[in-house]
Amino acid sequence: MAVMTYLEAIRETLRQELRRDDRIIVYGEDVGVRGGVFRVTEGLQAEFGEQRVIDSPLAEAAIIGTAIGAAVNGLRPVPEIQFSDFIFPAINQIVQEAARIRYRSNGTFGVPMVIRAPFGGGVHGALYHSQSVEAFFAHVPGLKVVIPSTPYDAKGLLAAAIQDEDPVLYFEHKAAYRSLKGDVPDERYLIPIGKADLKRPGKHVSIITYGLMVSYALKAAETLDKEGISVEILDLRSIRPLDVEAILDTAKKTGKVLMVHEDNLTGGIGGEVSALIAEHALFYLDAPIVRLAGPDVPAMPYSPPLEHAFMVTPEKITEAARKLAKF
Amino acid sequence: MAQTVLMPQLGESVTEGTIGQWLKKVGDAVDKYESLLEVLTDKVNAEVPAPVAGTIAKILVENGQTVPIGTPICEIEVQGGQTETAPVADAEPVQADEPQSQPSKSPTVAAETDDGQRGRYSPAVRRLAHERGIDPALLTGTGAGGRVTRDDVLSASDAHEKPTATVAAPTPKPAAHESTAVAAMVPGAPAVIDEEDTLQPLNNVRKVIAERMVRSKQTVPHAWLMVEVDVTGLVALRTKLKEEFKAREGVSLTFMPFMIRAVVSALRTVPSMNAQWNGDSIVMKKRINVGMAAATDRGLIVPVIKDADQKNIVGLAKASQDLVKRARNGRLTMDDLSGGTFTVDNTGAVGTVLTYPVINAPEVGIVTMESIVKRPVVVGDMIAIRSMVNVCLSFDHRVVDGAEAGQFVTTIKTELEAITQETSIY
Structure with missing residues (x-):
């Protein structure tokens, strides 16, 4: 057991997995010699060589397209998209091919591929380095989408994603890389995909969220606890598939749900979670479901005040949860 | 200063x-x-x-x-x-200002406070209120704008489930249960307001009457029956005594004291009519306090003659006329309005011969004395002109059945018909 940052947990998991199974390959832009722009893959090429930790051309469609081919042919590729903002050139490969090969081949072929991609804003990344893209992929049957919120989950979810026989998108929040630290066991362990994690039990308001927002929600809960408002926090961990049972459990328990994500409001995961609750737990609701999310503007602004205005912060979560508790 | x-x-x-x-x-x-x-x-x-x-x-x-x-x-x-x-x-x-004495549990909200959410219930509140037999309208909302929250219903329900836990040791008092019969309230049909119509705002009396009537009719299963009573003897007695009575006692001798005395006698015979519904039990009232529905220009009110079983005709006459007079002058006290265990309504004063009175819940029954009218009736094998009155009873069928109710009105009938010109009023 060691205390690691979120980033170190991902790196050490990749190292452990690369050692465990030589079918696993890591590749992407600058992941080799440079060790990745965030240094996630630092040292891996030195240990595993250019055949397994590969610097790729600056061409996302090619990265994913070749990863699909490698996966279908027996490797277990873990390609990296340098910033999730740049995943869109590869969307045709991901949605049309990777997601469908198992279905299209009547189960004969699968794509055991994990696409890692840093995402999220609040790091002065401006328009092309700040986006949250999870909702695009959560819409697609055949894909799995996981977003860890702690170093511990980062390890367990990455190992489970690599173990999975089908394509998994693994999104890492850039602001979480070095700000989140926590205990990470040395041995390999898996966190089942599709299982949410009850971070904190409470009785007045449920906050359902994922990724970096989990730590923000926990801060908000601390503040509200002093005011006598007891907040329950559910970390979805997987946004596809969703842990419907856990979502309904917490909604039924408190009757008041605040859905939080940094991704844009419209069409975000919050809408799907809200619909599930409305469909299956209506008669437990004591208040309208509230969504706190990034605003529906085209992109994260560069101007620091505007970027701050865009971001969901612990203060905004506190305020929204307080208002809901008092409803 | x-x-x-x-x-x-x-x-x-x-x-x-x-x-x-x-x-x-x-x-x-x-x-x-x-x-x-x-x-x-x-x-x-x-x-x-x-x-x-x-x-x-x-x-x-x-x-x-x-x-x-x-x-x-x-x-x-x-x-x-x-x-x-x-x-x-x-x-x-x-x-x-109100037709009966049961303390109002409705929370009242000051005019200045934001009560915009009162009466709007979330699905959770509706479901829990239904499951636990609680009327959310009776709860004090702690949510925004006075909204009744899920927790308000849960805590009301908890208090409801273990009420005896806090009762003091020596003489545990039976706990009063809210009636659990009310469940879903159906909104009333909206009024149609045409241009030439005017709106008359409800005064407090009207509001209270409306609330009580709705609650009674929605929660109490009313059953109804009626007997015809031959009061020829009573009419003759009153005619004989009324001048002298007025001179001596200072109040008029009406039929009401006789009716109340007959009702008291019937309540003694059928004690389950002198009772109150209590959800999972029936409260058998020890005192016999008879409420008298009285019309005033501000609306209906029901002052109560306390311990009516301890008064003779003169005492009942004085007590009832004092209450009616004070009711009309607006001089009743809270005490005059509380503690009723049964209600008598002198509907005959309005000229009716048959009414279906609404029970003054949580009492079990209400009885009316209709207009006394001369009618040809068969007496023995002859047709005679007799002074007849109808006595109508509405009763809570959860508490009593037709047999007891029938016995109750029959007792009233027997008592009233037994009165002759020679009956003593003292």
């Missing part, structure tokens, strides 16, 4: 009062105990006397405004005194 007058508490469950009318204006001199204003609550109307002599300096709450108990309502400038805030002397309740 000015003394502040506060909104007085006019009944234990009353939390606010409405200024009915200021009887004094700024600059008027008042004597101590002189009436300052009339206050309306959903229980009583009362004139509030001045706590000190002085001059009205300020009126802080205008006619028609509703404020919580303890709110300053005016200031009286006192010669040479000190500024202080004093509760007013005991207010003399002057006008009874």
Whole structure:
């Protein structure tokens, strides 16, 4: 057991997995010699060589397209998209091919591929380095989408994603890389995909969220606890598939749900979670479901005040949860 | 120096009062105990006397405004005194305002507070209220805008489930249960308002009557029956005695005291009619306190003759006429309106021969005395002209069945028919 940052947990998991199974390959832009722009893959090429930790051309469609081919042919590729903002050139490969090969081949072929991609804003990344893209992929049957919120989950979810026989998108929040630290066991362990994690039990308001927002929600809960408002926090961990049972459990328990994500409001995961609750737990609701999310503007602004205005912060979560508790 | 007058508490469950009318204006001199204003609550109307002599300096709450108990309502400038805030002397309740005595559990919200969410219930509140037999309208909402929250229903339900836990040891008092019969309230049909129509706002009496009637009709399974009573003897007795009675006792001799005495006798014979429904039990009332429905120009009220079983005809005549007179003058006290265990309605005064009265819940029954009319009836094998009256009974079928109800009205019939010109009224 060691205390690691979120980033170190991902790196050490990749190292452990690369050692465990030589079918696993890591590749992407600058992941080799440079060790990745965030240094996630630092040292891996030195240990595993250019055949397994590969610097790729600056061409996302090619990265994913070749990863699909490698996966279908027996490797277990873990390609990296340098910033999730740049995943869109590869969307045709991901949605049309990777997601469908198992279905299209009547189960004969699968794509055991994990696409890692840093995402999220609040790091002065401006328009092309700040986006949250999870909702695009959560819409697609055949894909799995996981977003860890702690170093511990980062390890367990990455190992489970690599173990999975089908394509998994693994999104890492850039602001979480070095700000989140926590205990990470040395041995390999898996966190089942599709299982949410009850971070904190409470009785007045449920906050359902994922990724970096989990730590923000926990801060908000601390503040509200002093005011006598007891907040329950559910970390979805997987946004596809969703842990419907856990979502309904917490909604039924408190009757008041605040859905939080940094991704844009419209069409975000919050809408799907809200619909599930409305469909299956209506008669437990004591208040309208509230969504706190990034605003529906085209992109994260560069101007620091505007970027701050865009971001969901612990203060905004506190305020929204307080208002809901008092409803 | 000015003394502040506060909104007085006019009944234990009353939390606010409405200024009915200021009887004094700024600059008027008042004597101590002189009436300052009339206050309306959903229980009583009362004139509030001045706590000190002085001059009205300020009126802080205008006619028609509703404020919580303890709110300053005016200031009286006192010669040479000190500024202080004093509760007013005991207010003399002057006008009874409600048809029955059951304390209102409806939370009252001050006019100034935001009560925009009252009456709007979330799905969780509706479901829990239904499951646990709680009427959310009766709860005090702690949510935004006075909204009744899920937790309000849960805590009300918890309190409801273990009420005996807090009862003091020596003589555990039976716990009063809210009736669990009410479940879903169906909204009423909306009124159609045409251009030439006018809207008359509800006064407090009307509101209380409306609420009580709806609650009674929605929660109490009313059953109804009627008997015909031959009161030829009673009519003859009254005709014989009324002049002398008026001269000697100072009040008129009406048929009501005879009716009440017959009802008391029937209540003794069928004690389950002198009872109250209590959810999972029936409260058998020890005292026999008979409420008399009385029409006033402000609406229906039901003053109560306490211990009616301990009064003879003269006592009942005096008590009932005192209550009716004070009701019409608006001089009833809270005590006059509380503690009823059964209700008698002299509907004959309105000229009807058959009515279907609404039970004054949680009482079990209400009986009417209709108009006494001369009718040809068969007596033996002959047709005779007799003074006949119909006695109608509505009863709570959860508590009594037709057999007891029948026995009850038959007892009234027997008692009334037994009266002859020679019957003593003492």
